[in-house]
Amino acid sequence: MLDSNMIPQALLSKRIIFAGTPEFAAQHLQALIKAKLNIVGVFTQPDRPAGRGKKLTASPVKLLALEHGLPVFQPEKLKEPSDQALVSDLEADLMVVVAYGLILPKSVLEMPQLGCINVHGSLLPRWRGAAPIQRAIWAGDEQTGITIMQMDVGLDTGDMLYKLSLPIEANDTSASLYQKLANIGPKALLEALVSLTEGALIPSPQSEDAVTYAHKLTKEEAKLDWSLSAHELARCVRAFNPWPMSYFMVDELSIKIWEAEAIDNMPILSEKNVDNGTLLQADKSGLYFKTESGILRITQVQPAGSKPMPVADLLNSKKSLFAVGRKFS
Known part of the structure; x- marks a missing residue:
């Protein structure tokens, strides 16, 4: 992991918006905070009922942002002009998106000078979509990883900027693999950000011939089908x-x-x-x-x-x- 002394001024001077919601995203935000990047705003989903008491609960990203005194924004959607103004008013150079959970319309994607980049939990173009970790294990993939990509209006269709792979072990569950990816994701993100701001990254289009989709899991799928091996x-x-x-x-x-x-x-x-x-x-x-x-x-x-x-x-x-x-x- 790059420490703050190794971050070039070209990156430290950039105004960055971070958008994410679960613990996986919070670990990436923590890395950006530790690197002393200039985070001008944090977007996360609204507080949701959780637990047996259905008490309104803040996301891990919100809790971390508040702990470090960062401005937090929680729009229900980003479709309305008033919500989009929350982004434009921050005059960000770059937006980093990690498991945010909201769709970013084209107008928002075009607001930051350097665009919006996303951390995705697979080696794109394999396993675009909502459940890449689970689908990779179920399919018997031998490896997975992190892809940093430039976002566009499609579902994980943007040009790839950086990849970091790791093996899927025979005893990995989604929980263990999720944590392994959360451990390497921040490193991949920081290295990609450094290269991006130095103009050293060459975007690589995804091959449509290699695309697979990681559709959201359902409880119906979870029932054992004895006709399988x-x-x-x-x-x-x-x-x-x-x-x-x-x-x-x-x-x-x-x-x-x-x-x-x-x-x-x-x-x-x-x-x-x-x-x-x-x-x-x-x-x-x-x-x-x-x-x-x-x-x-x-x-x-x-x-x-x-x-x-x-x-x-x-x-x-x-x-x-x-x-x-x-x-x-």
């Missing part, structure tokens, strides 16, 4: 952790899955002529399910209304529900 299902479990969590049904009881793995080398179980979704073995080592290809072993679960637990604890309390040979939906 064990490896696909194991990746689904990791991709949907911590939200919305993969699950299967036992009668009317929903069982969320925290940990599972694909097993290819259990020939005795694999050779059984039973339907996909059939429980082949149930003991303290896990629940073993027949899939389209291979065995899915589930080891950590969370029945509705309970806390996460190892399968051994589940069988102690609900063993009658998990008879070997039973087919699950």
Whole structure:
């Protein structure tokens, strides 16, 4: 990470607007603050109800901005002239956008002299859209990363300015990969900003032939589809952790899955002529399910209304529900 002594005056003199909302964005804002950049305004989504009490809660970006005495703006949208004036009145040279959650109209994108740049959690043009981390895991990608791009009116379609990659490990969940990207994103952002203000970045158009879309996750997708392979299902479990969590049904009881793995080398179980979704073995080592290809072993679960637990604890309390040979939906 570049420290403040290494930031060129060309960047320190720029008036920067930061726009972001969740913790991922706050970690990038923290890096800009630490580098002593001239942040003239912070845009974040309005306070939202959160928690069981539905109490209005400020975003992580807002809390960080207020902690450092930065001006905060929270428009519902940026379509109205009065909202857009909040941006234009700041006379910014550059706008940095990280998981803001609001669409920036063309008029706003054109306000800063150097335009608006975005930090995206994939190696574009693969996984444009809302859920790049989850889709990369589920698809079995071997690597992902951060792309810094110049924003335009399309959905993650702008020219690429900087990329930084990292491997996706076999045990990565969306939560762990999210944090890894949050750790490297600020470094990529600062290095891109330095190069941008020095005129050293050459924008690179995205290849339309390599585009894939990371559509928003749905709870319906989270239900295990036993017609998939064990490896696909194991990746689904990791991709949907911590939200919305993969699950299967036992009668009317929903069982969320925290940990599972694909097993290819259990020939005795694999050779059984039973339907996909059939429980082949149930003991303290896990629940073993027949899939389209291979065995899915589930080891950590969370029945509705309970806390996460190892399968051994589940069988102690609900063993009658998990008879070997039973087919699950």
